[in-house]
Amino acid sequence: MQQQLAQLVAAATQEASAVATRAELEAFKARVVGPNGSLTQVMKGMATLSKEERPVVGKLINEAKKSVEELLAALLVKVENAEIAAALGASVDPTLPSPDAPAGSLHPLSRTRERILASFRKLGFVVADGPEVETEWHCFDALNTPADHPARDMQDTLYMPKAFRSADAPRKADEAILLRTHTSSVQVRTMLSRKPPFRIVAPGRCFRRDAVDATHSANFHQVEGLWIDRDVTLADLRGVLDFFVKETFGADAEIRLRPSFFPFTEPSFEMDLRSPNLGRLSDRWLEIMGCGLVDPKVLELCGLDPQEWSGLAFGLGLERIAMLVHGIDDIRHFYNNDTRFLRQFA
Amino acid sequence: MKVSFQALSRHLDLAGVTAERVAEVLPMLGLEVESVTTFGLAPLPLVVVGEIKSFEKHPKADRLSVCQVDAGEGSLRQIVCGAKNFKAGDRVPVALPGTMMPGGFEIKVSKLRDVDSAGMMCSSEELGLGKGEDGLLILTPRQPAVGTPLNSLFGAPDTVLEISVTPNRGDCLGIRGVARDLAAALGLTLKPLTVKTAAGLAAAPAAADAVKFVRSSSEFCPYYTLRTLKNVKVGPSPEWLRRDLEAAGLRPINNVVDITNWVLLELGQPLHAFDAKKVSEGIEARPAREGEEIVLLDGKKVKLETGVCVIADAQRPLVVAGVMGGVDSGVTESTTDVLLEAAWFRPGEIRRVARRIGVSTDSSHRFARDVDPAGVELASRLATDLLIELAGAQVVGPAVVVGQPPRADVTIELPAGYVAAKLGTPVADADVNAAFARLGFTVKPAAAGFSVRVPSFRSDVTRPIDLVEEFIRIHGTDKVPAGRPIAPLPGDEDALTSVFTREVSARLVGAGFTECCHYSLRDAAELERTLGADKAALVAMDNPLTAEQTHLRASLVPGLAGALALNLSVHADPRGLFEVGTVFRPQADGTVREFLSVAFAIVAEPVTRSWKSREGFDALRAKRLLQDAAALAGVASVRLSFAAATGGLWQANHAAALVDRGRAAEGACGVLDLRWTRSLGLKSSVIAGEVCFPRSAFAEARKIPRFEAFSSFPPVTKDVAVIVPVDVAAAEVESRVRQGASKAAGKEFALESVNCFDVFTGPGLPEGHRSLAFEIRWRHAARTLTDEETNQALGVVIATLEKGAGWTVRR
Known part of the structure; x- marks a missing residue:
């Protein structure tokens, strides 16, 4: 009996080496442990044995059975591995480059804009917007710059013809329609439509009738801020700008407010920046934005009582900031759209 | 406005004050200094008067002369010179070796084309005296002695500050006005102006x-x-x-x-x-x-x-x-x-x-x-x-x-504490009043504070707030500390246009597109292509600066097509490009409306070769991007339909115009007009898409989605293939399938989806026909659907297609 079992296991082991597919595995399994399988037959022979022989033989059979089960388990792994290999095909060389295009990138002006907006959002400023084609009233008159005010000489303006009608900025009377020269017009629209207190930042495209060169562009972008509340002070202005500059240019950056003039703020300042981390522009005062307290006349023109409300406003050029942050020397790069430029800022 | 240091000194005693200091102080008063230049002759001890005794042509250079010059040294110097405007006997400035010229170069003994030259004879410009006549500065009419240092012929140099005067400061368009501000800042006294002619x-x-x-x-x-x-x-x-x-x-x-x-x-x-x-x-x-x-x-x-x-x-x-x-x-x-x-x-x-x-x-x-x-x-x-x-x-x-003089001095009532309140930091009234006094204003106590009399030369100072600016100019802005920390205002949100811009850009960047930024101002030809000549005229500007920038853009696509061409021309693989920005579109009522537009463009065939090929970009992938972009703007796909695009930027039969049932969005996608893109230098066809939304589309706050319960029972799917003439749009067939499937479900169970999974033309189908196959999926909320139910439902669908629409269902 013992010999018979040993032969059985040896035969099965030899036969197993030829098994390669699942069908062969099933057939082999039937031949050994199926209802008429070789091992099954031996087990059936147990019934004829004496009471004394049974434990001895039983033990031998169990050992043979265990060997066969191990054999079958190993065969199953072998067959499954073969099946997986067939399903997946050739192996992958992980060192090959991916044939798919990489992610794209945001334009440096967009990145700079989002960075600036994120700084101001921390201070509770939310984004507001308005039309790019504006009425003269929203762009100038409401900002305390009536026609024939010399401040109109500070910028040259692109106008639309008299017949032009804007769906977004309808005329009140017969005022001119123009391409906004600053996003301050959004301040006007916000003051007219919202109840203070509020803090807004208005990023957007502006236009001037300027010849294009390394620092001038027919269109450019501004980010303007407006905070209307009770008792807004110059100290608040300094606090907001100080925070922004440190966020954008690092903790080493310092600012100074240099008195200046804008028709819509009083007092008015140019904010200069000085930083040790600006390459060849390091450690000198650079003019980067205009700011001030909102002129009471502007509040009045926009329907707010200057006795009750006060405000601060500031405006910066997005191109200027992006050029400083990234060390870009020519504004035209932003509008050429050479991907060798665009992808440097991903 | 150019103000010289000497001119300022007529009005102020500037002893001990340098021009550099003045150039530092003026900007902090609001008088920006644009440049500081030397006017007159800078100290040049080694430049002396010389006399040209004789000269001859340079042996090796026609344009040069070899001159013998008496610089008062007892012997003659040989100097090679390029100027032509002199004659023998002329007296001219001679820079001796060792001179550092105003232009920053040093004069040395040297050879010019093999001839020795010991110094330089100078022109007016070389000496920093401004552009005079061409050639040497001829001193002969002044009859100076040979060897005289040139500085003794000219007065001491002056420093000229070019000041940019803001429109409110008319008073600083005169030297005395600038001097007055400077005096206030430096604590100096303006000298009185003496005039002999009697008043009256x-x-x-x-x-x-x-x-x-x-x-x-x-x-x-x-x-x-x-x-x-x-x-x-x-x-x-x-x-x-x-x-x-x-x-x-x-x-x-x-x-x-x-x-x-x-x-x-x-x-x-x-x-x-x-x-x-x-x-x-x-x-x-x-x-x-x-x-x-x-x-x-x-x-x-x-x-x-x-x-x-x-x-x-x-x-x-x-x-x-x-x-x-x-x-x-x-x-x-x-x-x-x-x-x-x-x-x-x-x-x-x-x-x-x-x-x-x-x-x-x-x-x-x-x-x-x-x-x-x-x-x-x-x-x-x-x-x-x-x-x-x-x-x-x-x-x-x-x-x-x-x-009569049209205006006189102005008296401003300044409430006590007003200046400090606007600054947000304490300042003593005495300091405020002292600053005003320095500016020439007269301060008197009044009932509720002070009354400040502002002379008529300061027409810009008429209100208390103007006095705040005057104070801070003199007091110094650096003395204002940064203010209180502030907390955000609850419930305030970014404008949805801004949120959308951010989200859609992130989506396209993730899809491999690179963001571009083009000018809004375009030429007439582009707008005529985009809108047609009649509508293009509606977006023309009144006073354009150049012929290339005469119109407002109506689409972002032409800019992107141009950028693809530009990048390929410089051998940079542009891959996909996109832009988000405002476009201007004429409306049926004659107005022009601003739309926030999103557009992308990509060449159909990959530019960079790869070891493993991927399917190229096609019009229907553009459609998907467009639908995704619209969804971010709150325009659900069900509102959108696509019809054949005609003319303009798009290639006939290979592009689709987008129609929004809500009439908010406009757009198109597909292949760009091939003749046009080829004319730009693009060999491969270009696939593009653009969808734009009026500002009003973003006016409403976004709805917060509400949860809807879904069935835990399995769905049943059935396929149906319909043979239709090729000119019947797939959307029309799908709509019929949907209609039948929905009707079949009735109120008992629900139609979950209809999905076109096969389009076939070829053998076995009648000429001019194609087969469209759809998978229909139904589901019951509370139980598993039976075979009988779903077979019956399929029967209803088939009946709708065959009896209702007159098409053949393949069996």
């Missing part, structure tokens, strides 16, 4: 006057003075006067004109001098009459707008008031009697007229910024002093005056 004005011309009347009938000239000066000797101005004008960037003309210009620079008050003999009877400031013309000093003939203020005699207009004089009434060499005008004109009108005529003069610039009415008579007296002193003029009597 007469109401009518004296008998001896050159004119019989002086009148004003123009609302734009409320205050006019005119003085007669006789026996004037017109001639060149003295050296100091010429120097002062040149330092300020003006060209000396003759003593009379130079004096009026000098006073203008000094006090900021423009003056005008007439030749009395060319004036008929009298002077009147009056509105121009219809059809009147004038030939201006610059030779330009101007047709005068009726009503503008002119200064006229009994016959004709002589001057466009405050702007520019006529060619035939001014002072010339032969003038003997002069009428000196000093007046005040309405600022806004002067600016308007000057712009309309298209000239900007030193006069119009100042009048437009509101000159000090109190300075009118003073300027006239100062000029009279100089005309007497420098041109031998004789005064007939006091100036004749018409009208």
Whole structure:
């Protein structure tokens, strides 16, 4: 009996080496442990044995059975591995480059804009917007710059013809329609439509009738801020700008407010920046934005009582900031759209 | 405005104050210094007067001369020179070896084309004296001794500060105004102005006057003075006067004109001098009459707008008031009697007229910024002093005056503590009042604070808030600390246009697209292609600067197509490009509406080769991106349908126009017009997409989605294939399938989806037909659907397609 079992296991082991597919595995399994399988037959022979022989033989059979089960388990792994290999095909060389295009990138002006907006959002400023084609009233008159005010000489303006009608900025009377020269017009629209207190930042495209060169562009972008509340002070202005500059240019950056003039703020300042981390522009005062307290006349023109409300406003050029942050020397790069430029800022 | 250090020193004792310090202080007062330059000859000890004894042509260079020069050293120096404007015996500046020239280079003994040269003879420009005549600075007429240091021939150098004066500071368009601010900042005292000519004005011309009347009938000239000066000797101005004008960037003309210009620079008050003999009877400031013309000093003939203020005699207009004089009434060499005008004109009108005529003069610039009415008579007296002193003029009597100074000093009631409240930091009233005193304002205590009297030269200071600015200018902005920390305001959200811009950009960047930024201003040809000629005219600007930028853009696609071409031309693989920005589109009602647009473009065939090929980009992938973008803007796909795009930017039969049932979005996607993109230099076809939304589409706050329960039972799917003529749109077939499937489900269970999974043309189908196969999926909320139910439902779908639409369902 013992010999018979040993032969059985040896035969099965030899036969197993030829098994390669699942069908062969099933057939082999039937031949050994199926209802008429070789091992099954031996087990059936147990019934004829004496009471004394049974434990001895039983033990031998169990050992043979265990060997066969191990054999079958190993065969199953072998067959499954073969099946997986067939399903997946050739192996992958992980060192090959991916044939798919990489992610794209945001334009440096967009990145700079989002960075600036994120700084101001921390201070509770939310984004507001308005039309790019504006009425003269929203762009100038409401900002305390009536026609024939010399401040109109500070910028040259692109106008639309008299017949032009804007769906977004309808005329009140017969005022001119123009391409906004600053996003301050959004301040006007916000003051007219919202109840203070509020803090807004208005990023957007502006236009001037300027010849294009390394620092001038027919269109450019501004980010303007407006905070209307009770008792807004110059100290608040300094606090907001100080925070922004440190966020954008690092903790080493310092600012100074240099008195200046804008028709819509009083007092008015140019904010200069000085930083040790600006390459060849390091450690000198650079003019980067205009700011001030909102002129009471502007509040009045926009329907707010200057006795009750006060405000601060500031405006910066997005191109200027992006050029400083990234060390870009020519504004035209932003509008050429050479991907060798665009992808440097991903 | 150019102000020299010496000019400032006339009004202030600047001992111990350097020009550098002045250049640091002025910007912090609001007077931005644009440049600091040296005027006159810088100290150049090694530049001396030399005499060219002889010269001959350079043996190896036609353009050079080899000169023998006596520089007073006892022997001659040989110097090679490139100039042509000299002759033997001329005296010229010679820079000896060792000289550091103003241009920053050092003169050395050297060889020029093999000939020794020991020094350099200098031109006016090389010496930093400005652009003189071409060639060497010839000193011969001055008869200087040979060997004299050049500096002893010229006065000490001056420093000229070019100041950018903001429009509110008309007072700083005169040197005295700048000096006044500087004095306030430095705590100095302004020197008094001494004028000999007596004050006092007469109401009518004296008998001896050159004119019989002086009148004003123009609302734009409320205050006019005119003085007669006789026996004037017109001639060149003295050296100091010429120097002062040149330092300020003006060209000396003759003593009379130079004096009026000098006073203008000094006090900021423009003056005008007439030749009395060319004036008929009298002077009147009056509105121009219809059809009147004038030939201006610059030779330009101007047709005068009726009503503008002119200064006229009994016959004709002589001057466009405050702007520019006529060619035939001014002072010339032969003038003997002069009428000196000093007046005040309405600022806004002067600016308007000057712009309309298209000239900007030193006069119009100042009048437009509101000159000090109190300075009118003073300027006239100062000029009279100089005309007497420098041109031998004789005064007939006091100036004749018409009208009144239009404004005077202003008194502002300043509440106590107001300045500190606006600064947000405590300041003592005494400090505030001291700053005002330094500016020349008079402060007196008043009931609720102070009353501050502001002299008329500061027309920009009229309100308490203006005084805050004045204080901070003098006090220093660095003394204001950063303010209180602030908390956000609850419930305040970014404008949805901004949120959308951010989200859609992130989506496209993730899909491999690179963001571009193009000019909004485009040329006519582009807009005609995009909109057609008629509509293109609606977005044309009134005063474009260049022919390339005449129209507002109506689409972002042309810019992107151009960027693809540009990148390929420089051998950069553009891959996909996109842009987000405003476009301007004419509407049916004749208005032009602004849309926030998102567009992308990509060449259909990959540019960069790869070891493993991927499917190229096609029109239907563009459609998916468009739908995703619309969804981010709150426009659900179910609202959108696509129809064939026609004309313009898009290729016929290969592009689709997007239609929004909600009438908010507009757009298109597919292949760009191939002839056009080929003309741009793009060989492969270009796939693009654009979807844009009016601002109003973003006006409503986004809805917060509500949870809807879903079935836990399995769905049942059935396939149906329909044979339809090829010209029947897939969307129409799908809509019919959906209709039948929905009807079959009734109220008992629900149609979950209809999905087109196969499109087939070829053998087995009738000519001109195609087969579209759809998978229909139904589900019951509360149980598993039975075979019987779903077979019955499929029957309803088939009936809808065959009996309803007349198509054949494949079995």
